[in-house]
Amino acid sequence: MVDQIPDEKKKGPVYLGTERYARQLLLTEWNQEKLAKSNVIVAGMGALGTIVALDLVLTGIGKVVVIDFDTIELSNLSRQFLYTDEDVGKPKAVIAGKRLRELNPDVQVLALNSSIQEIHHSIYEEADLIIDGLDTFEARRWLNSLCVDKNKVMIHGGMYGWWGNVQRVVPFETPCMECQPLVPAERLQKACTPPGQRRKTEEPPPKFPALLSIATIIAGIQFQEALKHLLNVGTPLNNYLFYDGLHQQFTTLELARNPNCFLCSDRFRIEGEIYALDKKETVAELKNRLIMTFGLQAPKIILRGKILADDKVLGKIRLKEKEPLFIIDAAIALPLKLFAVFK
Numbered sequence: 001m002v003d004q005i006p007d008e009k010k011k012g013p014v015y016l017g018t019e020r021y022a023r024q025l026l027l028t029e030w031n032q033e034k035l036a037k038s039n040v041i042v043a044g045m046g047a048l049g050t051i052v053a054l055d056l057v058l059t060g061i062g063k064v065v066v067i068d069f070d071t072i073e074l075s076n077l078s079r080q081f082l083y084t085d086e087d088v089g090k091p092k093a094v095i096a097g098k099r100l101r102e103l104n105p106d107v108q109v110l111a112l113n114s115s116i117q118e119i120h121h122s123i124y125e126e127a128d129l130i131i132d133g134l135d136t137f138e139a140r141r142w143l144n145s146l147c148v149d150k151n152k153v154m155i156h157g158g159m160y161g162w163w164g165n166v167q168r169v170v171p172f173e174t175p176c177m178e179c180q181p182l183v184p185a186e187r188l189q190k191a192c193t194p195p196g197q198r199r200k201t202e203e204p205p206p207k208f209p210a211l212l213s214i215a216t217i218i219a220g221i222q223f224q225e226a227l228k229h230l231l232n233v234g235t236p237l238n239n240y241l242f243y244d245g246l247h248q249q250f251t252t253l254e255l256a257r258n259p260n261c262f263l264c265s266d267r268f269r270i271e272g273e274i275y276a277l278d279k280k281e282t283v284a285e286l287k288n289r290l291i292m293t294f295g296l297q298a299p300k301i302i303l304r305g306k307i308l309a310d311d312k313v314l315g316k317i318r319l320k321e322k323e324p325l326f327i328i329d330a331a332i333a334l335p336l337k338l339f340a341v342f343k
Helices: 032-036 047-059 074-078 092-103 121-125 137-150 212-231 266-271 283-294
Strands: 003-005 014-016 039-043 063-067 108-112 129-132 154-160 163-169 240-244 249-253 273-277 300-303 324-328 336-342
Touching (some): 039 047, 063 092, 129 137, 129 212, 137 154, 283 300
Parallel strands (some): 039 063, 039 129, 063 108, 129 154
Antiparallel strands (some): 003 014, 240 249
């Protein structure tokens, strides 16, 4: 805790004891002590995540958790500040954590070399804010669903070439990322591998164009929204912000919550969803329909605590009318509850 003495010329206190934060402490609405007690998660240590984490640490956030399971590539070095040539091939989270601790020993940095799905949920529950610096659509969907489940504010950022976007998700107040119409339908209803079958080789994630200038702008906005949230100052971003770097234009799109969103609407969370079944279809066929309806990846269907086998016929498993089925999938962090109604 920093020392403070009253200043008759200002309404608020002037903080002493360190020169590190002297310039930001000149802001009358600033509260360094509050920031020093804050806990922020940055998911993804790529172009956006490394910049946001750097900003958080230099500002003196009390605890910063960085998560990534990827390794550093030479092509990362043109826009990811925390890595050097000597780090190529090493875990991003480990190197990022080391550099961040060196930059500000005041901050507790927890570096987790893991996928976001494998992190113990207590880590997320302890956070005051979660920042999305991920680079895959599937990972972002999962993080969005986790933030809804844990009721955690998430600040999403994305970039592609000359363009970028930011969205602030406040569960049950603003649209989540499943609510809004900007989720590409072709990603939700992509061709899938039938349940029970696996591709012989996993396709590597596609490479997309990326610029340091766009990364710094989008990450800067994410960081600024994080500060406003933690300090409870200013006007928060409640819409979808799009940035066009080629024409130096910002555009905001007003979004509305979807009353039928399967993640954050009361209809699904409290009541569950009635879903029509055919007694003649198999569990595998039902899974395919769920993939197409909700954009799932490889769902598992649970009835009375047991996972149903793909070859089971629905009419022969003694499923009662409006009996709940629970659907778990890698795309969502919480189970989806459906009530069976036969056609």
